[in-house]
Amino acid sequence: MTADTLPLNKSGKILEIMPSPLKINLMELGFLPGKKITLQHLAPSGGPMAFRMEDTLLALRKSEAALIRVEQI
Amino acid sequence: MAETTLLQKTVTSRIALVGNPNVGKSTIFNYLTGLNQKIGNYPGVTVDKKSGSVQINGETFEILDLPGTYSLFPNSEDEIIAHRVLNHTKLEERPDHVLMIIDSSQLSRGLFLATQLIDLGVNLAIILNMADLAEKNKLEIKTYELFKALGVPVLNTDARNQKGLDQVKNLISQRNFTKAPSFIDIQQVIPVDMLDEVQKRFQLENSYQAYQMIRFGTKDKAIAAEDRVWLEDLTRTADFDLEEAQLEETKIRYKKITEIVTVALTKKTEPKAKSNLDKIFLHPVLGYLVFFSILFLIFQTIFTWASYPMDLIDGLFADISARISTALPDGPLTRLLAEGVVPGIGGVVIFIPQIAMLFGFLAILEDTGYMSRVVFLMDRWMRPFGLHGKSIVPLVSGIACAIPGVMAARNISNWKEKMITILITPLMSCSARLPVYIILIGLVVPDEMVFGFINMQALALLGLYLLGVVGVFGTAFLLKFILKTAEKSFLLTELPPYRIPRWSDVGITMFEKSKTFVMEAGKVILAISIVLWVLASYGPPSRMDQIRLEGEARLENVTDEAQIAEIEAETSSHLLENSFIGIMGRAIEPAIKPLGYDWKIGIALITSFAAREVFVSTMATIYSIGGDLEDELTIREKLDQQINANTGEKTFNVASSFSLMVFYAFAMQCMSTVAVVKRETKGWKWPLIQTAYMTILAYVGALITYQLLS
Numbered sequence: 001m002t003a004d005t006l007p008l009n010k011s012g013k014i015l016e017i018m019p020s021p022l023k024i025n026l027m028e029l030g031f032l033p034g035k036k037i038t039l040q041h042l043a044p045s046g047g048p049m050a051f052r053m054e055d056t057l058l059a060l061r062k063s064e065a066a067l068i069r070v071e072q073i
Numbered sequence: 074m075a076e077t078t079l080l081q082k083t084v085t086s087r088i089a090l091v092g093n094p095n096v097g098k099s100t101i102f103n104y105l106t107g108l109n110q111k112i113g114n115y116p117g118v119t120v121d122k123k124s125g126s127v128q129i130n131g132e133t134f135e136i137l138d139l140p141g142t143y144s145l146f147p148n149s150e151d152e153i154i155a156h157r158v159l160n161h162t163k164l165e166e167r168p169d170h171v172l173m174i175i176d177s178s179q180l181s182r183g184l185f186l187a188t189q190l191i192d193l194g195v196n197l198a199i200i201l202n203m204a205d206l207a208e209k210n211k212l213e214i215k216t217y218e219l220f221k222a223l224g225v226p227v228l229n230t231d232a233r234n235q236k237g238l239d240q241v242k243n244l245i246s247q248r249n250f251t252k253a254p255s256f257i258d259i260q261q262v263i264p265v266d267m268l269d270e271v272q273k274r275f276q277l278e279n280s281y282q283a284y285q286m287i288r289f290g291t292k293d294k295a296i297a298a299e300d301r302v303w304l305e306d307l308t309r310t311a312d313f314d315l316e317e318a319q320l321e322e323t324k325i326r327y328k329k330i331t332e333i334v335t336v337a338l339t340k341k342t343e344p345k346a347k348s349n350l351d352k353i354f355l356h357p358v359l360g361y362l363v364f365f366s367i368l369f370l371i372f373q374t375i376f377t378w379a380s381y382p383m384d385l386i387d388g389l390f391a392d393i394s395a396r397i398s399t400a401l402p403d404g405p406l407t408r409l410l411a412e413g414v415v416p417g418i419g420g421v422v423i424f425i426p427q428i429a430m431l432f433g434f435l436a437i438l439e440d441t442g443y444m445s446r447v448v449f450l451m452d453r454w455m456r457p458f459g460l461h462g463k464s465i466v467p468l469v470s471g472i473a474c475a476i477p478g479v480m481a482a483r484n485i486s487n488w489k490e491k492m493i494t495i496l497i498t499p500l501m502s503c504s505a506r507l508p509v510y511i512i513l514i515g516l517v518v519p520d521e522m523v524f525g526f527i528n529m530q531a532l533a534l535l536g537l538y539l540l541g542v543v544g545v546f547g548t549a550f551l552l553k554f555i556l557k558t559a560e561k562s563f564l565l566t567e568l569p570p571y572r573i574p575r576w577s578d579v580g581i582t583m584f585e586k587s588k589t590f591v592m593e594a595g596k597v598i599l600a601i602s603i604v605l606w607v608l609a610s611y612g613p614p615s616r617m618d619q620i621r622l623e624g625e626a627r628l629e630n631v632t633d634e635a636q637i638a639e640i641e642a643e644t645s646s647h648l649l650e651n652s653f654i655g656i657m658g659r660a661i662e663p664a665i666k667p668l669g670y671d672w673k674i675g676i677a678l679i680t681s682f683a684a685r686e687v688f689v690s691t692m693a694t695i696y697s698i699g700g701d702l703e704d705e706l707t708i709r710e711k712l713d714q715q716i717n718a719n720t721g722e723k724t725f726n727v728a729s730s731f732s733l734m735v736f737y738a739f740a741m742q743c744m745s746t747v748a749v750v751k752r753e754t755k756g757w758k759w760p761l762i763q764t765a766y767m768t769i770l771a772y773v774g775a776l777i778t779y780q781l782l783s
Contacts, residue, residue, distance in 0.1 A: 025143075028143045030181060040351070047452055049452065057567075057570075058565070059564060059565075060565050061564045
């Protein structure tokens with residue numbers, strides 16, 4: 001599954017970042033395989049999602065979250 | 074002033090501040106340089122060059138504040154700037170030392186950039202800032218382990234609480250920076266012979282610099298065209314995937330960083346759960362309610378507070394003009410000074426209270442961490458219009474004044490989204506439109522209640538504001554299909570922890586933004602004011618002289634003061650009618666007739682090109698109202714009596730007044746905005762296009778309004 005389908009308040013372990021021009025942007029922010037992310041907030045009507053990763057809260061659009069392949073934990 | 078030049082002469086070292094966004098870099102920059110800052114330009118980009126100077130133990134250091142970035146990858150203009158400064162081909166332009174600031178609670182992310190800097194071979198020192206946050210998150214960093222692993226000096230500070238800052242000064246004055254051995258071996262990801270070839274051609278110090286050149290060189294217009302072609306050929310013939318190399322570098326780097334962090338960082342608790350504030354501020358319903366309430370409060374405050382200093386400035390400059398005209402002998406030079414230059418400067422200064430206050434509030438929202446929440450909430454609703462969540466800040470500012478709004482658009486990294494935001498922000502109904510709306514609504518909308526509780530005049534005013542909003546989103550929607558960019562729009566942003574704002578930083582932001590406005594836009598505004606003054610004061614000499622003589626003749630046998638004032642007012646009204654601007658007003662009459670205007674309104678349209686609020690005072694002059702120009706009641710009465718010579722009806726009837734209001738809602742009519750758009754887009758192209766389409770929109774809108782209502 002990808003991070004955009006993660007249910008609210010559930011966590012996932014990152015498996016890989018899919019190839020895309022944004023891959024490098026995601027990786028430099030720390031989205032790396034093995035990291036744990038938790039979906040904490042959802043903007044209404046398909047808006048951005050906010051993930052907690054370690055001590056940061058990171059906001060991304062659904063289309064960007066779809067680039068992060070995760071395994072729900 | 075003399076002091077500054079003296080300081081610049083003896084600068085001994087240049088130090089660049091580098092760091093991720095939101096790590097307290099600007100607090101350290103402000104601490105070091107105070108108000109000793111200047112904002113300049115990097116050639117070819119819209120990123121501001123922020124620098125300042127600090128004196129420590131009698132030595133002067135120049136501090137360069139580089140834009141916040143996560144890496145040295147060429148993703149945005151900011152990163153290109155960081156690259157260009159750190160790798161400057163001219164050695165004397167390169168900073169001598171680099172001070173890297175890392176948020177202690179985001180150690181790995183900071184080290185990512187720090188180790189890239191090490192590989193670049195710069196003289197580096199690291200500051201671990203935000204010790205308070207790390208403590209709150211129960212983190213403990215062994216600085217010595219970091220120093221051992223990286224080979225560069227590491228310092229702890231808590232800039233927000235003023236802790237450890239004197240150590241930063243010590244570090245700078247002792248030049249305690251080190252060029253450490255490279256952190257990763259870039260030859261792992263790029264063929265050695267390719268690196269060697271580049272290194273030799275550009276005479277670079279090490280292979281990481283060569284690697285940087287390969288990646289940036291083709292995009293950086295500062296590099297000679299033939300070198301760029303050469304670089305492109307090089308990667309093409311080698312059939313080499315740069316992006317893959319970049320990803321590989323990221324993996325290797327993060328792997329090594331994780332090893333270091335495991336040793337240097339002890340975590341005592343699990344990562345935080347949801348913050349209680351976010352439960353409210355990011356709530357799908359409450360979040361929006363809170364946001365709109367905060368907006369309402371801010372505007373309420375700006376409108377109430379800014380009006381006092383604005384009235385004061387208005388009075389002050391009127392006073393200066395009056396003093397000049399009485400103190401100096403009458404002549405063209407005195408009049409230019411009193412009626413052109415001084416009001417021109419006044420027209421710049423009058424915006425300062427609003428700009429400073431708006432930027433003050435924006436800085437507070439930004440600094441507390443709330444602004445990125447707004448971006449999170451609004452992104453979904455902005456995107457269908459080709460805008461970004463970040464566009465909400467300029468648009469909201471536009472309700473007070475388009476100038477700070479346009480200036481705030483630079484935070485948007487995507488070119489297309491930034492341009493659309495800049496182009497539509499002036500369509501928001503700013504506070505300068507208010508006097509025009511109020512006087513015209515007062516003329517034609519009865520002060521009555523509908524349904525017993527809604528004031529018709531208030532309803533009309535609200536309608537005009539909504540018209541502005543419709544104009545904004547309608548235009549944005551069109552521009553979305555017109556403007557093209559290859560850049561992909563994205564939202565990848567940190568929602569930083571909530572914090573108390575740093576008041577001194579807020580103050581410095583207010584000061585710096587106002588200064589930038591006065592310095593940059595002021596020049597253009599002053600120039601146009603003078604041109605308009607000349608056009609309004611001069612006309613064909615024969616006609617003008619005759620009017621003056623007639624006026625003097627009429628005054629000869631009059632002694633009653635009120636009568637004198639009236640004759641003088643009539644004379645000046647005649648002079649304006651026959652001046653170049655009056656002639657222009659008559660010339661455009663055929664064009665504005667279908668909108669329901671006569672040539673007198675035409676004059677007001679031309680004079681208020683400089684600033685729309687001038688409409689009211691021009692009307693007052695044209696209809697020769699003696700005495701206090703600010704007294705809107707008398708103006709309103711006079712306007713009400715005017716008859717349009719073309720139609721025989723009242724000049725300001727329902728149709729023409731609404732047509733005029735629609736015109737003012739859409740027309741550019743603000744040279745300060747034109748000047749700021751020119752500054753932000755680095756050229757005249759966009760402000761001219763913007764003025765053109767806003768005028769067209771205004772004209773068509775007014776035409777439809779008049780034809781429907783008359």
